[in-house]
Amino acid sequence: MSEAASITSYSLxxxxxxxxTNVYNPAGDTLGAIDDIMIxxxxxxxxxxxxSFGGFLGMGEKYHPLPWAVLAYDADKGGYVVNLDKTVLEGAPNYDRDAQNAWTPDYGQKIDRYYDTPS
Known part of the structure; x- marks a missing residue:
C-alpha cells in the first residue's frame, strides 16, 4: 500500500x-456498506x-449508487448516514452484483433525479 493510500485526516x-464502511439511516439501522466510489x-x-444493499450471504445483493451529496459522515458511528429508509432504497436505481453496468450520462441523470440532487 502506498503512503498516500494510508493517509487520513479530518476531512480527507x-x-x-x-x-x-457502513451506511446507516438516521435511526441508526444499518442499510448497507460502501462497495465502491465513482469519481x-x-x-x-x-x-x-x-x-451494497439487501441480499443474504451475497445472494440477491444489489448495488445502489448514492449521490455523494446525500451522505453525511458520522464519526461516532464510524460510517455514513443517509436520510433514507429501506423502502426508498428498494425503489432506487440499482444493479445486480454480476451486471455489467454501463455508467452512461443517462444513468447518472436517473440517479440524480431519483434522489433530487443536482446533475
Whole structure:
C-alpha cells in the first residue's frame, strides 16, 4: 500500500478506507456498506458512493449508487448516514452484483433525479 493510500485526516480519507464502511439511516439501522466510489474524471470529485444493499450471504445483493451529496459522515458511528429508509432504497436505481453496468450520462441523470440532487 502506498503512503498516500494510508493517509487520513479530518476531512480527507483514502478511497480504500471508504470501501466496507457502513451506511446507516438516521435511526441508526444499518442499510448497507460502501462497495465502491465513482469519481468524475475531469474534476476529480467523488460523485457517487456505490452501496451494497439487501441480499443474504451475497445472494440477491444489489448495488445502489448514492449521490455523494446525500451522505453525511458520522464519526461516532464510524460510517455514513443517509436520510433514507429501506423502502426508498428498494425503489432506487440499482444493479445486480454480476451486471455489467454501463455508467452512461443517462444513468447518472436517473440517479440524480431519483434522489433530487443536482446533475
Amino acid at each position: 480519507i483514502a478511497a480504500d478506507k471508504v470501501k466496507g 468524475d474524471k475531469a474534476s476529480g470529485r467523488a460523485i457517487y458512493a456505490v452501496m
